[in-house]
Amino acid sequence: MTTGTTRWARPAMWGVLALAAVLYTWALGRNGYANEYYAAAVYSGTRSWKAFFFGALDAGSFITVDKPPLALWVMGLSARIFGFGPWSMLLPQAVAGVASVAVVHSAVLRSLSGAQARAAALIAALVMTLTPITVAITRDNNPDTILVLLLVTAAWFCLEAVRTGRLRPLLLAAAFAGLAFNAKMLQAYLAVPALGLAYLCVAGGDLARRVRRLLAAGAVLMVSSVWWMVVVDLWPASSRPYIGGSTDNSVLDLVVGYNGIGRIVGRGGEAGRGLGAIPGETGGWGGFGGQSGAGRLFNDSMAGQISWLLPFAALALVAGLMLASRRSPAQAALVLWGSWLVVHFAVFSFSHGTFHPYYTTAMAPAVSALTGIGAVLLWRAQREWPVWRWGLPAGVAVTGGWSFVVLRRTPDFVPWLAWAVVAATAVAVIGLVAVTRRILLVRPGRRRLLVATSLAGMFACLAGPASYALTPLTVTVRGGDPTAGPAGERRAFWPGAMRQQGVLARALAPWTGRNGSVAEGMIDYLERNQGGATWLLAVGQAHSASSIILSTGRPVLAMGGFSGRDPAMTLGRLKEYASAGLLKYVLVGDRLTPRLSGRGRGGGMSADLTDWVTGSGTRVDPSEYGGAGGGTLYRLG
Numbered sequence: 001m002t003t004g005t006t007r008w009a010r011p012a013m014w015g016v017l018a019l020a021a022v023l024y025t026w027a028l029g030r031n032g033y034a035n036e037y038y039a040a041a042v043y044s045g046t047r048s049w050k051a052f053f054f055g056a057l058d059a060g061s062f063i064t065v066d067k068p069p070l071a072l073w074v075m076g077l078s079a080r081i082f083g084f085g086p087w088s089m090l091l092p093q094a095v096a097g098v099a100s101v102a103v104v105h106s107a108v109l110r111s112l113s114g115a116q117a118r119a120a121a122l123i124a125a126l127v128m129t130l131t132p133i134t135v136a137i138t139r140d141n142n143p144d145t146i147l148v149l150l151l152v153t154a155a156w157f158c159l160e161a162v163r164t165g166r167l168r169p170l171l172l173a174a175a176f177a178g179l180a181f182n183a184k185m186l187q188a189y190l191a192v193p194a195l196g197l198a199y200l201c202v203a204g205g206d207l208a209r210r211v212r213r214l215l216a217a218g219a220v221l222m223v224s225s226v227w228w229m230v231v232v233d234l235w236p237a238s239s240r241p242y243i244g245g246s247t248d249n250s251v252l253d254l255v256v257g258y259n260g261i262g263r264i265v266g267r268g269g270e271a272g273r274g275l276g277a278i279p280g281e282t283g284g285w286g287g288f289g290g291q292s293g294a295g296r297l298f299n300d301s302m303a304g305q306i307s308w309l310l311p312f313a314a315l316a317l318v319a320g321l322m323l324a325s326r327r328s329p330a331q332a333a334l335v336l337w338g339s340w341l342v343v344h345f346a347v348f349s350f351s352h353g354t355f356h357p358y359y360t361t362a363m364a365p366a367v368s369a370l371t372g373i374g375a376v377l378l379w380r381a382q383r384e385w386p387v388w389r390w391g392l393p394a395g396v397a398v399t400g401g402w403s404f405v406v407l408r409r410t411p412d413f414v415p416w417l418a419w420a421v422v423a424a425t426a427v428a429v430i431g432l433v434a435v436t437r438r439i440l441l442v443r444p445g446r447r448r449l450l451v452a453t454s455l456a457g458m459f460a461c462l463a464g465p466a467s468y469a470l471t472p473l474t475v476t477v478r479g480g481d482p483t484a485g486p487a488g489e490r491r492a493f494w495p496g497a498m499r500q501q502g503v504l505a506r507a508l509a510p511w512t513g514r515n516g517s518v519a520e521g522m523i524d525y526l527e528r529n530q531g532g533a534t535w536l537l538a539v540g541q542a543h544s545a546s547s548i549i550l551s552t553g554r555p556v557l558a559m560g561g562f563s564g565r566d567p568a569m570t571l572g573r574l575k576e577y578a579s580a581g582l583l584k585y586v587l588v589g590d591r592l593t594p595r596l597s598g599r600g601r602g603g604g605m606s607a608d609l610t611d612w613v614t615g616s617g618t619r620v621d622p623s624e625y626g627g628a629g630g631g632t633l634y635r636l637g
Contacts, residue, residue, distance in 0.1 A: 009118035013105060016122065020101045020129040023469060024094035024138045029086050031477045033550055034141045037562065038072065039089060040546035041065045042141070044555070045076035046084050052076055054232065056241045057542055060534045060555035060582075063568050065542075066245030066258060068228060070182040071143035089141055096149040097138030101128045103152045104365050107159055108372050111333035116376045124372030131364040132468035132484035133305035133357055139472050140482040143183045144361050150180035151191045152365045155336055158195045162203045162332040167213055170199060174217035178224020185259045187362065190343050192221070194366075198336035202327055229255065242568035244542075244561040249568075263353040288481050289348075289355045296349045297360065303406045304485040306360040306367070308465040312399045313341060313367045316374020319391055323377045333373055341366035357483050382436045393432040396457050400425025403464035413486035414467050421463050428457035521626030522633060526585055527552060534582040538574075540564045540605050544587070544630070557583060559605055571608050578636035585620075586613050589631040 033039035037057070045052035047059035054061060055069030065072070074096070075089045082088040102125075109121035128134065138145050154176035161170035173195055180188035196214055203210050229251040232240065242249050245258040290299040298307050317338040324330040344363045348355065378395065381388035400421055407418035431453030468485040526536050538557040539545050541564030545556040559569035577583040588610060605613070617634035625633070 009115075009122065012122050013125065016105070016125045016129055017098055017102060019126075020098045021094070023129065023135050023473065024097045025091070026473045028090050028094060028139060031090060031139055032086050034086075034090065034139075034477060034482070035480045036546040036550055037480065037542055038065060038075075038141045038143075040542075040549040041069075041072050042075045042079055042089050043084050043550060043553070045069075045072060046079045047553075047555075051241075054241050057244065057545060057558055058535065058549060058555040060557065061241045062535070062555075062557045063242045063542075063561050063566065064244045066254065066562050067143055067184060068182045068251075070179060070228075071146040071184075074146055075141060090139065093138055093141060093145045096145045097134065100145075100149045100152050100365065101125050103149070103156050104128050104368055107152070107156045108333065108369050110163060111159065111329045111369075111373060112376060116380060120372040120376040122372070123375055124368040126462065127309060127371050127465075128364055128368035130462055130466045130469045131306065131361070131368070132308075132465055132471075134361045134364045135469040136305075136472045136477060136482040136484040137358040137361045139477050140358070142358060142480070142482070144358055147180050147183040147188060148362055148365065150176050150183060151188060151362065154180065154191065154195060155340070155365070158198060159329065159332055159336060162199055163329045165204050167216070170213055170217045171220045174221040175224045178221045178226075181225040182228050185255050186263075187259075187359070188225075190347055190362070191340055193343055194336045194338075194340035197339050198332050201335055202332035204327070242561075242566065244566055244568070247567065263355075264347070264351045265353060289357050289359075292350050292352050292355070294349055296355075297345065300409055302357055302360070303409070304464075304468050305357045305483060306363055308403055308406065309367050309371050309399060309461065310345075311402055312374070312395045312461065313370040315391070315395045315398070316370045316378070317341070319381070319388070320370070320374050320377050323381050323388075330373060330377070333369065337366040337369040337373075341370065356481050358481065389433075389436045393429045393436075396428050396432065396460055397425060400428070400460035403460070407464055407467075410486045417463060417467055421460055424456045424463070425460040428453055428460050431456060519626070519630055522630070523548065523552060525620075525625035527554070529584070530554065531584065532581060533584045535577075536585070538569075538583055538586045539631075540587070559609070567606075569605070569609060571612055574609060574612065581637070584636055586617065586634050586636060587631045588613055588634060 041051075041055055041057050041064075044056055044059040044061075048056070048061060050056070051059050051061045052073065053069070055064045055067070055072050057063055057065055074092050078092045079085070079088045105121045105125040108124040109117050111117070112120050134148075154173045157169040157173035157176065161167070161173060177188060177192055177195065180191075196217075199214060199217075200210055203213075232243070232251050237249055243251055243254055246253040247257060288301070290296055290301050296302060297310065317334060320330070320334045321338070324334055341363060344360075344366065348360060348363070374395070375392065378388065378392040382392060403421050404418045404425075407413070407421065411418075431449055435450055435453060471484050471486065472482070530536050534555060535557040536552060536554040537548065538559055539548070540558070541560045542558040542562045545558035548554075548556045557569075560566050561568055574583075574586075588605065613634050613636070614632075617636050620633040620635055622633075
């Protein structure tokens, strides 16, 4: 039977989930195809089951995207059922985002007991919902939303294994972590140490028993992680797509290099060489989140995305580990979410490769859970031990103060809010001190003070991130780097960003058309003359190919993959395609690619390919397709 003190819990939980659903789906269709690179792969998967399984960019299955395909499968199945379009592709992402909030709520709820558990779970769910970068990425089609859902599910099962002492939940935790690997490879493994440490340190039984169970879970993790990679790498290379992002056409190389070491050390591993990466950042080709270092997540470009409650989460972790009972579910949760946060913070702060702000959505579950659990433990502690009376007021004061700093970095964005946060922080801190020191001894007065203090504290801590979380609802999220917050913050990801974007915009303006990269007249010409060829056109890199695929619905071959640097197309293969009639047209000199990739003279094509196409092919007179086309079009055969 529901008691009077907890009657609010279930409606409040559904209210938070409804809020998440609104934030993640409101005007979702305005985002169109979002990241066209992944959208093209989703579409291609609806046209070919082979392209679906491999995660190929094109329905002809020449080359894959540079990530494993699990997230594409989720969106692709939706598109196959409901027909391909922005809503059918993006809605599964939004559903996954809401599901992640629900799983975090449940995990925190099971880590404590009574009304305190419900309060902690509600706070965690609300923080998760209002994390700005989570709102932005959940409205996009990058794989991170699916990654987070799989990882928080793994965390839920791991905590269940600790709580119940059963082996099956631990094995399921490993299985879900392995599935997360098939969404975004090694980034999924940043959470694995947290799962193992929580079980090893807090689960029941002797040490040998825990180690044996972890070894069994490790075996499940390995199988769940590598099955797709093994199948693909054992598949004859001649009958499958080239593995985009790899240097030797293997998934193993993609895992270790481009999506592994390259993300950490930078240029040497080829990360950061894609479209939008600008030379001059740390590591040769930097990311979009500013210079690496301990302060990266607090800089002008990152602070508004994830940092609002990081100080409180850190305080909550330290205090919680001191306050939680030994070998309790609360201690297991603190160890898991705390080590999750520490590992992600260290890797994201100090990596030298490509770093996008939206990667930090993987930190949101840990920040949320620690905030909820820590707030409750600190509140309970101040009532039992006088030494902790300043813990919760200090946490609110630091959080409100940091929120003020972040908001004042963009003073034209809701200019009154920063000062309102300061006022609410002051009210909350004074109220907490008054409550903990029992200044008001009359019960009705204490109750009213407690309500006012709670509301002021929630506003002080959440008004800043909430204001940023609302911005993706009113703007179009496009491209590969979705963020939240005022436009000024979104433009500041690297020095000279707007200058570089202006150069590119002016360069592309004369020849862009309905597909965003090649003039419409040329596309019309190619559609009329494709004949029985598998591919409409071959271009240097995936930016052009993706937009044409989405514009025409026809396969387009990206010879150099995402960045134009993949050695996917060989001269022998190109000759084979031409002689078999599989490919009739090649675009040489895609104007965007040489500026960013520098692979060769042909815009993502090596010199031997360019020489053969220009020497053996027939240049199509621009008058046949109306003039400008974004490069020089050649007919093969």
